[in-house]
Amino acid sequence: MSRFLIPGLRSLRSAAFGADPSGARLARIRRSPNFSVAEGSFQNPVGARTRPTGSTLEFAKIYFRKEERVRRGPAGTVPVHATTLADLAKPPVGGLRVTWMGHSSVLVEIDGRRVLFDPVWGERCSPFSFAGPKRLHPVPVPLEALGPVDAVVISHDHYDHLDMPTIKALTGTDTVFAVPLGVGAHLERWGVPADRLRELDWHESAKVSGLTLTATPARHFCGRGLRNQQHTLWASWVVAGSEHRVYHSGDTGYFAGFQEIGAAHGPFDVTMIQIGAYSEYWPDIHMTPAEGMQAHLDLQGGEPRGVLLPIHWGTFNLAPHAWSEPGEDTMAAARRAGAAIALPCPGEPFEPGSGSVPTAPWWRGVALTP
Template identity: 75%
Template sequence: MADSAAPNPPLTQARSLRPVAFGADPAGERLARIRRSPHFADGVFQNPDNPEGPRARPSGSRLDFAKRYFQKEARRRRRPAGPIPLHPTTAEDLARPPADGLRLTWMGHSSVLAEIDGRRVLFDPVWGRRCSPFSFAGPKRLHDVPLPLTSLGTVDVVVISHDHYDHLDLPTIRALASTDTVFAVPLGVGAHLERWGVPSDRLHELDWWESTRVGDLRLTATPARHFCGRGLRNQQHTLWASWVAESPSGHRVFHSGDTGYFPGFRDIGAEHGPFDATMIQIGAYSEYWPDIHMTPAEGVRAHLDLQGGNPHGVMLPIHWATFTLAPHPWDEPGEGTLAACAEAGARAALPLPGEPFEPTAEEVPSAPWWRTVARVRASTPGPAAEARTAAPADAPGAAAAHRAEPSGKAAESPG
């Protein structure tokens, strides 16, 4: 006869001991749905057009990478010489509706507030000081958050591209979970959010090419080439995605999440484009992981693919100038985007963090603001001066850096 006071099964014990920032593994019907996905095979999610498997392997040795990454001059160039300027946007500015119904505000890295015909979509919100499971180590912000979350006003839906720390931030999600917003996430990511307090009835969990509606706004999860993982083990049981948001009036925007370049951008554009604006990852690239992050030139190529080969709409470069996640100089993605857009005849918006702009307007922010920063020397310590170089948060093999107990401390905005 079983003892009624017997301890919990090992699986339950392990789950209770797992650091909360690691999230949770999919189980039950969620795991069954994952296993039914046409993109899940051999026990893992598979990348599109990638015969080598679900996770791109780094080219070159770890020793070669370490020598380059920690070289003194290279480290210096990965941080701005002075404070990164922020646009002085206020809650009142965001309360005024955009003239044409569409407005984007880049909040740094991949975080973008998209206002689309009366609906507010917040992509990949990260308001924490570090993209890390703990507060004392890991990549630290190069600039403050432009606005506190409470100044954004009502957010109708939070859209998450994948579960890496620089895109899915525990304190930010917990703050948003206390509001009435709903969450649209790739398949499997909902397990993390439920553990952090998001009710299941506020989750829209999608496979690639599946759509959901938030009011009259249609959201579609579309393919990307990347990988996933937050804890000690990366089981590839959570999907990664890019996203399309479309309104009944015809406004369309695309958010790339993290991805390597792949021919599928043309398919996304053919199905959902052309777009008024594309938000394209152009930072944290390296020859050591060429298949999971795009260079600026590849990002512009993806933008054109999404537009049917034509220089339609505006490209907003994202995933740069906020966290140091790769060996390249901090401002190189901006320069590379300018050059690639000029060569291709594409139109880029280059706002300061926190600067709203309307993609359909005659003029969009286009000044290379980072050049002024690069010429200035910081006179007082701040986020730029304090930022420590750390191993890339989502580079292959970086999960080993996330093995300490995370802090539960929330930081709505640093500093």
């Protein structure tokens, strides 16, 4: 009976669920060396458990217990730098400026071009306006006030990285969208013209406005709907300009491939590394701060070069750990490694080579004390 219901269910799906790859796109997916035809899904570079491990009951107790819910959010108003056009009007003195907009959304101004990673301006990372993880702080700047962007880069299709309202708003601009293989189906459904898509498999590159954008491996998974066909790839990204290089991890568990990425594309002026939403229940698909620091070192050839910007924390409540824990543990990991980190509050621009990178623990004023 279910086979007769599926077409009807498809027609009822919210547009936010996106679209399944089909036609030439699906054929290309099936030819990918990273796709298993036998299993009908993309494969990780090393094995990864993509579903929570351990007792579901124990996890539910921890996640929904009132005192645990309280510690996973700030105790006061999160400080946000009200980014203005004046902040961004002057080109960066050294040719590279980075503005963390919260979670994994980052504006990178690099060698005269502007790249926006994983833009999520929505109030919830969810297909629904009334349910799902809600923002813990406002966006630092309205999307329409951000100014022109040369490229929007998407790491994967989970709701906290690919936000339909944000993408729809950006379709009215001239920006090019760089996405992992298969993700273009979602964007086309939301109105992005095919000629503005650069859809890449791992180790493939595209030239956009003089920048080289390269999709690199990550250890994660994909999916936006209940059926979750695993027909969209996940990726980390390298963006290289004439003078600077940056790396965005997307979501990933730790794996030895960071060394290979660094050897092929590094070293980097800035690495934007996922260090939040980790848990012992899903250790293979999200890194802890200590693992994130090791990834940074691997990407830099084993040396504490460049600056690490911690991302994927502070904006949405997605894991059992305390809200401030990723920031505190990243600071501790940086001290142990002798590495430079940037700790801007959301919306605060900084230039990695300026010698004035923000390092104050801004969250302590609103974090619950243990």
